[in-house]
Amino acid sequence: MHPILSDKKRLTIYLVIWGMVGILSGFILASLTGAEFLHTTVFAFPLLMIYSQMNLSAWYISKAFPLHKTSIWRVLLVVFVSIVFVSAIWTLMAWGWLSIVEQIFTVTLFQYPPVQIVLVIFGVGDQIFIISLALSYLLVVFEHSRNAERRAFELRLLAQSAELKALRMQIDPHFLFNSLNSISALTAHDPEGARSMTMTLADFFRKSLMFGAKDVITLKEELSLLNHYLDIEKIRFGKRLSVQQNIDEAALTCFIPPLLMQPLLENAIKYGIADTLEGGTILISAQKKSNRLFLAMENPIDPDAPKKKGTGLGMDIVKKRLQTAYGDDGDLKTFVNEKFFQVILFLPAKEKS
Amino acid sequence: MKTNKIKTIIVDDEELARGLVREYLLTHPEIDIVAECANGFEAVKAATELSPDLMFLDIQMPKLTGFEVIELIENPPAVIFVTAFDQYALKAFEVHAVDYLLKPYSKQRFDEALSHAVEHLDVRQPEKTKEIAAAAKPQEQILERVLIKEGSKVLVIPVEKIDYIEAQDDYVSFRVEGKSHLKMQRLAELESLLNNRHFVRIHRSYILNIERLAKIELFAKDSRTAILKDGTQLPVSRTGYDKLKELL
Numbered sequence: 001m002h003p004i005l006s007d008k009k010r011l012t013i014y015l016v017i018w019g020m021v022g023i024l025s026g027f028i029l030a031s032l033t034g035a036e037f038l039h040t041t042v043f044a045f046p047l048l049m050i051y052s053q054m055n056l057s058a059w060y061i062s063k064a065f066p067l068h069k070t071s072i073w074r075v076l077l078v079v080f081v082s083i084v085f086v087s088a089i090w091t092l093m094a095w096g097w098l099s100i101v102e103q104i105f106t107v108t109l110f111q112y113p114p115v116q117i118v119l120v121i122f123g124v125g126d127q128i129f130i131i132s133l134a135l136s137y138l139l140v141v142f143e144h145s146r147n148a149e150r151r152a153f154e155l156r157l158l159a160q161s162a163e164l165k166a167l168r169m170q171i172d173p174h175f176l177f178n179s180l181n182s183i184s185a186l187t188a189h190d191p192e193g194a195r196s197m198t199m200t201l202a203d204f205f206r207k208s209l210m211f212g213a214k215d216v217i218t219l220k221e222e223l224s225l226l227n228h229y230l231d232i233e234k235i236r237f238g239k240r241l242s243v244q245q246n247i248d249e250a251a252l253t254c255f256i257p258p259l260l261m262q263p264l265l266e267n268a269i270k271y272g273i274a275d276t277l278e279g280g281t282i283l284i285s286a287q288k289k290s291n292r293l294f295l296a297m298e299n300p301i302d303p304d305a306p307k308k309k310g311t312g313l314g315m316d317i318v319k320k321r322l323q324t325a326y327g328d329d330g331d332l333k334t335f336v337n338e339k340f341f342q343v344i345l346f347l348p349a350k351e352k353s
Numbered sequence: 354m355k356t357n358k359i360k361t362i363i364v365d366d367e368e369l370a371r372g373l374v375r376e377y378l379l380t381h382p383e384i385d386i387v388a389e390c391a392n393g394f395e396a397v398k399a400a401t402e403l404s405p406d407l408m409f410l411d412i413q414m415p416k417l418t419g420f421e422v423i424e425l426i427e428n429p430p431a432v433i434f435v436t437a438f439d440q441y442a443l444k445a446f447e448v449h450a451v452d453y454l455l456k457p458y459s460k461q462r463f464d465e466a467l468s469h470a471v472e473h474l475d476v477r478q479p480e481k482t483k484e485i486a487a488a489a490k491p492q493e494q495i496l497e498r499v500l501i502k503e504g505s506k507v508l509v510i511p512v513e514k515i516d517y518i519e520a521q522d523d524y525v526s527f528r529v530e531g532k533s534h535l536k537m538q539r540l541a542e543l544e545s546l547l548n549n550r551h552f553v554r555i556h557r558s559y560i561l562n563i564e565r566l567a568k569i570e571l572f573a574k575d576s577r578t579a580i581l582k583d584g585t586q587l588p589v590s591r592t593g594y595d596k597l598k599e600l601l
Contacts, residue, residue: 174413177437178367181456185373238368274366275415277392302416304498304509 018052035109043101055132062136087125094121182236204228211258220252240279251288254349257325263314264297272299293349298342358385364396365411374409377463393417394507400426401505412436423486425502428479431470445489496546501534518560555593
């Protein structure tokens with residue numbers, strides 16, 4: 001849509017300005033050449049009003065050959081050709097109109113050689129059109145950068161909502177249904193156990209909802225959540241699941257994004273315990289060294305399992321969350337050999353939220 | 354009287370989950386629990402040795418899924434699938450009117466599934482069970498491991514350990530670490546399942562893991578031989594050679 005033609009108000013202002021320029025030109029011409037103001041204005045006003053319409057085409061040219069998509073030589077060529085073409089048409093019309101005006105008033109308006117008159121008209125015409133083109137190109141560039149800004153903003157919004165969604169979906173539905181099945185199994189022969197598992201499950205969900213709503217939680221809080229999760233999984237997997245924790249006391253008060261380690265533990269149990277016949281030991285460790293925090297999760301793996309390419313969606317989300325929170329200061333790295341899989345989170349040790 | 358009992362196997366990797374099936378079966382004296390299995394290997398072994406009538410089969414288990422267990426049993430019994438959450442499988446179960454239980458399940462739901470399965474024991478069709486298992490299995494885009502049954506033992510072979518595969522009548526022979534393993538399957542089917550950037554059908558009868566290829570020699574017009582790193586020589590057809598050329 002043309003920025004001027006598409007808006008009645010803008011078009012009116014545009015035409016009024018040109019009209020004023022037309023009358024002013026009549027005045028200047030009269031005082032420069034000594035011709036009568038009425039005659040020069042009758043000559044100049046309609047010509048400039050027509051030219052105002054021709055200048056609107058500048059916008060279409062700048063839109064069709066935008067600077068960011070077209071080579072500079074092509075733009076220069078198009079600009080040059082259009083200037084010559086438009087000015088030439090305008091000059092022809094002016095020349096014709098001049099003779100008509102001179103016939104109507106039976107005067108010779110300008111006492112100059114015809115070549116000079118034509119050159120002056122052409123010169124004025126091309127300069128006006130150059131200004132129109134320049135303004136149009138500026139407008140297109142401005143519009144382009146504004147669009148780019150808006151797109152970047154939309155992308156950020158999208159990323160944020162995707163992150164929220166991912167956070168909400170982090171807890172595996174298998175976990176819930178399998179836990180409920182365990183409770184159902186315990187009900188008949190171990191009612192006390194069924195009740196305690198129900199409580200642990202409720203605590204886990206309550207805490208994950210509570211922590212999930214916060215921006216940051218302490219490592220101590222995150223670990224308490226992990227321990228609830230482990231308590232439930234120990235009932236499900238029995239002897240197959242054992243855990244070793246190696247936690248640096250100084251790290252407990254550090255703040256981290258909530259539920260950061262939870263998906264790592266879920267992963268560790270899935271690949272290290274649920275997918276292996278004998279199960280094994282999951283190692284959780286946290287270390288604080290000067291102002292850096294290192295969080296690690298290690299699990300045994302089935303040596304016959306097919307090697308997974310990449311780190312998987314869960315890991316990608318954790319990595320993204322670290323990068324969103326800490327930029328280059330946060331990272332996730334995975335290490336794998338025949339027997340173990342380890343993931344380490346690197347982040348700044350922040351004592352204040 | 355005892356011979357009329359329905360021989361049943363319970364398969365689940367979780368002790369508590371097996372306990373629940375056992376408990377629910379207490380009110381069904383016609384059921385005789387002949388085995389409880391904690392994983393797919395045990396399940397295939399028990400099913401082969403005991404030829405049960407009915408099997409409660411968990412789907413998510415280590416090493417072998419419930420579907421893979423069915424794939425490996427020659428003459429599968431009637432099956433009641435048990436799963437916690439598996440949208441893909443549920444759709445297939447609904448379509449094929451299969452008996453399944455969603456964890457956690459009620460005694461009533463359990464009894465319904467059981468009586469339905471028992472009613473249809475006489476008309477059970479092992480081939481249909483296999484078809485359903487194949488349909489309900491999550492469609493892997495690319496085959497990552499091959500399951501082979503040798504006697505009542507199950508081998509799980511990651512595809513990257515395969516050197517080459519040779520067609521032998523109705524069977525295919527997998528060459529892995531100096532040993533050959535037979536499986537009833539068609540080579541064309543395997544070819545379509547394997548990652549075609551690593552496994553190339555070099556000949557009507559051969560699929561080669563290109564990691565093992567050392568060089569290709571021309572020994573007659575339009576007839577080439579692939580020499581593997583361990584010295585094995587395999588024939589290469591013209592189209593096979595074109596495929597190799599494209600990849601390398």
